[in-house]
Amino acid sequence: MDNSRHLYADLISSDRPAFALSDEEREEIIEEKGHYENPRAASIEALKIVQHHRGWVPDGAIPAIAELLGIPGSDVEGVATFYSQIFRQPVGRHVIRLCDSMTCYINGYEAIRERLKSELGIVPGQTTTDERFTLIPVCCLGNCDKGPTMMVDDDTHSHLDAETLMSVLEAYK
Amino acid sequence: MSATTPVNRRLTSFGTANLIERAPETHPLTWRLNADASPVWLEEYRAKQGYLGAKRALTELTPEEVAAEVKEAGLKGRGGAGFPAGVKWGLTAKGEGIPRGYLLCNADEMEPNTYKDRLLMEQQPHLLLEGMIVAAYANHSYRGYVFLRGEYVDAAKSLRRAVAEAREAGLLGRDIFGSGFDFDIYVHTGAGRYICGEETALINSLEGRRANPRAKPPFPGQSGAWGKPTVVNNVETLCGVSSIILNGVEWYHGLCLPGSEDHGTKMMGFSGKVKNPGLWELPLGITAREVLEEYAGGMRDGCTLKAWQPGGAGTGFLLPEHLDAQMYSGGIGKVGTRMGTALSMAVDDSVSMVSLLRNMEEFFARESCGWCTPCRDGLPWTVKILRALEAGEGEPGDVELLLELTRKLGPGKTYCAHAPGAIEPLGSAIKYFREEFEAGIRTPSTANAPQEPVGSV
Numbered sequence: 001m002d003n004s005r006h007l008y009a010d011l012i013s014s015d016r017p018a019f020a021l022s023d024e025e026r027e028e029i030i031e032e033k034g035h036y037e038n039p040r041a042a043s044i045e046a047l048k049i050v051q052h053h054r055g056w057v058p059d060g061a062i063p064a065i066a067e068l069l070g071i072p073g074s075d076v077e078g079v080a081t082f083y084s085q086i087f088r089q090p091v092g093r094h095v096i097r098l099c100d101s102m103t104c105y106i107n108g109y110e111a112i113r114e115r116l117k118s119e120l121g122i123v124p125g126q127t128t129t130d131e132r133f134t135l136i137p138v139c140c141l142g143n144c145d146k147g148p149t150m151m152v153d154d155d156t157h158s159h160l161d162a163e164t165l166m167s168v169l170e171a172y173k
Numbered sequence: 174m175s176a177t178t179p180v181n182r183r184l185t186s187f188g189t190a191n192l193i194e195r196a197p198e199t200h201p202l203t204w205r206l207n208a209d210a211s212p213v214w215l216e217e218y219r220a221k222q223g224y225l226g227a228k229r230a231l232t233e234l235t236p237e238e239v240a241a242e243v244k245e246a247g248l249k250g251r252g253g254a255g256f257p258a259g260v261k262w263g264l265t266a267k268g269e270g271i272p273r274g275y276l277l278c279n280a281d282e283m284e285p286n287t288y289k290d291r292l293l294m295e296q297q298p299h300l301l302l303e304g305m306i307v308a309a310y311a312n313h314s315y316r317g318y319v320f321l322r323g324e325y326v327d328a329a330k331s332l333r334r335a336v337a338e339a340r341e342a343g344l345l346g347r348d349i350f351g352s353g354f355d356f357d358i359y360v361h362t363g364a365g366r367y368i369c370g371e372e373t374a375l376i377n378s379l380e381g382r383r384a385n386p387r388a389k390p391p392f393p394g395q396s397g398a399w400g401k402p403t404v405v406n407n408v409e410t411l412c413g414v415s416s417i418i419l420n421g422v423e424w425y426h427g428l429c430l431p432g433s434e435d436h437g438t439k440m441m442g443f444s445g446k447v448k449n450p451g452l453w454e455l456p457l458g459i460t461a462r463e464v465l466e467e468y469a470g471g472m473r474d475g476c477t478l479k480a481w482q483p484g485g486a487g488t489g490f491l492l493p494e495h496l497d498a499q500m501y502s503g504g505i506g507k508v509g510t511r512m513g514t515a516l517s518m519a520v521d522d523s524v525s526m527v528s529l530l531r532n533m534e535e536f537f538a539r540e541s542c543g544w545c546t547p548c549r550d551g552l553p554w555t556v557k558i559l560r561a562l563e564a565g566e567g568e569p570g571d572v573e574l575l576l577e578l579t580r581k582l583g584p585g586k587t588y589c590a591h592a593p594g595a596i597e598p599l600g601s602a603i604k605y606f607r608e609e610f611e612a613g614i615r616t617p618s619t620a621n622a623p624q625e626p627v628g629s630v
């Protein structure tokens with residue numbers, strides 16, 4: 001049962017929707033290009049720029065980025081599938097990254113995971129039907145002395161407790 | 174996807190390192206930290222001796238002299254492997270006719286139980302930038318990148334602001350301190366793979382490729398990023414450089430405790446079910462017992478220490494009787510494993526070693542880059558066996574099989590140190606707690622292993 005397939009799904013899609021990078025995305029990618037020795041190095045940043053604006057990286061973004069950087073589309077695809085924080089399917093309005101590494105394991109992360117699963121009705125890798133939350137497991141968030149821990153979007157939440165967990169999520173509509 | 178961030182929240186890294194007593198002479202990495210964890214920006218940093226080490230290096234010393242001072246000081250790499258920084262710098266190709274290359278700061282901090290670089294970057298970005306300027310000067314690097322893990326959004330904000338401040342003040346860019354030395358720094362954020370922390374995988378990732386490690390030789394110091402000489406150092410290593418240049422080797426040699434063969438101070442931690450989990454800058458040579466009992470406050474009431482790991486997921490488990498080992502590479506070496514990152518983790522008696530190892534090997538299996546067969550196939554195999562043992566459905570011979578896998582994935586058998594790091598804790602857990610593993614063989618049990626995926630990509 002590999003739930004995370006939902007996020008990093010197959011790239012080969014026959015009916016690619018028309019896709020164009022926005023002016024803002026183009027500008028940001030071109031600026032990033034200038035920070036490296038060659039354009040290829042900006043490919044990860046480019047994927048993250050698209051993801052920042054859209055929440056995920058649609059298939060059509062791959063050839064568009066490749067063209068802008070002047071590198072083969074297959075290379076951009078290879079990078080997009082390798083890195084776990086590049087989402088290839090739409091995600092919810094808020095992404096929950098729950099640390100599943102050893103120190104949080106000792107501090108009881110499994111109870112947090114079970115609570116999230118039952119409250120949100122999803123397993124790690126899935127998005128709630130109201131598209132509010134996507135839950136993904138992440139390795140050590142570098143907050144091990146304050147675990148269990150998770151990020152919701154850009155915020156890190158420490159000392160999670162199954163009882164108060166849902167009140168933390170209240171802030172994310 | 175705008176986040177509803179509470180205003181005035183404290184930085185995540187706020188903690189014990191901010192609260193213990195600190196002094197410039199004894200806590201070169203942390204004395205500038207504010208008690209409320211507010212970042213030390215340029216003005217405050219300069220008022221607290223900031224950039225004086227870099228100024229001395231660039232205006233009074235040759236690059237070779239800088240490398241020699243750091244070598245003599247004995248500063249070892251703080252990223253886990255402990256290679257002496259000055260020696261690495263001495264081996265970097267540089268000089269007439271050799272193109273100037275790169276200085277890469279390894280800020281990919283992802284090894285489970287590692288939470289030290291986050292604090293240094295969130296709260297003291299200029300200390301890192303200053304160390305990078307000095308290291309770049311010693312290595313003739315013309316450009317630096319901080320390779321930062323993507324989840325460290327606050328560290329990225331701190332570093333980006335600090336880089337802008339430093340550029341504005343002429344501390345980055347052309348002709349720094351009127352020395353004729355040019356150098357600039359960019360912050361590069363990663364996209365989530367533990368293997369990016371391996372230095373040659375990091376170089377591939379920086380170049381916009383999949384993060385598979387590269388064969389060595391050639392070593393990065395000869396041919397690294399874009400084929401040019403490249404130095405990779407950990408955040409904490411680079412943060413340790415400027416005080417050596419400013420205060421001298423003799424002062425640095427006075428920092429560690431008697432008996433330690435490694436010099437200086439080190440960010441150390443203790444986590445798990447201890448009373449006061451945290452992070453502290455401590456002298457090398459301190460015993461693990463003192464860190465656990467005096468700093469972390471000992472075990473929580475009702476918890477008994479069963480085992481501990483000295484420095485991150487890739488180091489071996491030790492027993493309570495090993496707590497008198499001194500925290501420096503040779504001190505932990507004497508009791509049979511590596512100091513690693515020196516952020517220790519306590520395992521209490523409520524934790525099953527089999528379940529803990531199952532969790533750890535799931536991490537290592539998921540994060541294998543898949544490049545070489547023993548690691549790609551061997552790690553999921555350990556997970557499968559551990560899940561069976563955890564569920565009480567192990568087969569006779571499973572423990573021997575796990576031990577055989579630890580031999581097959583050991584140092585020298587794989588392309589990079591990921592697989593050896595993965596089996597170090599496994600081998601030691603079986604060595605000390607073999608009966609817990611044996612107990613998982615075909616005895617009915619109520620504990621069911623959760624069926625989470627091994628590989629998520």
Ligand SMILES: Cc1cc2nc3c(=O)[nH]c(=O)nc-3n(C[C@H](O)[C@H](O)[C@H](O)COP(=O)(O)O)c2cc1C
Pocket residue numbers: 249250251252253254255256258279280281282283284367368369370371372373405406407408410411589590591
């Ligand atoms: C799988 C793997 C992951 C690593 N992750 C990191 C890391 O996140 N940060 C780090 O500084 N070093 C990491 N290292 C060690 C680096 O390869 C390298 O030794 C280090 O960056 C050198 O810097 P130092 O000498 O200053 O410690 C890792 C090594 C391996 C094999």
Ligand code: SF4
Pocket residue numbers: 368385386540541542543544545546548549587588589590591592
């Ligand atoms: S040991 Fe593992 S992580 Fe390292 S190169 Fe081989 S497959 Fe990749």
Ligand code: FES
Pocket residue numbers: 099100101102103104105139140141142143144147149285286287
């Ligand atoms: S193990 Fe969860 S934050 Fe480190």
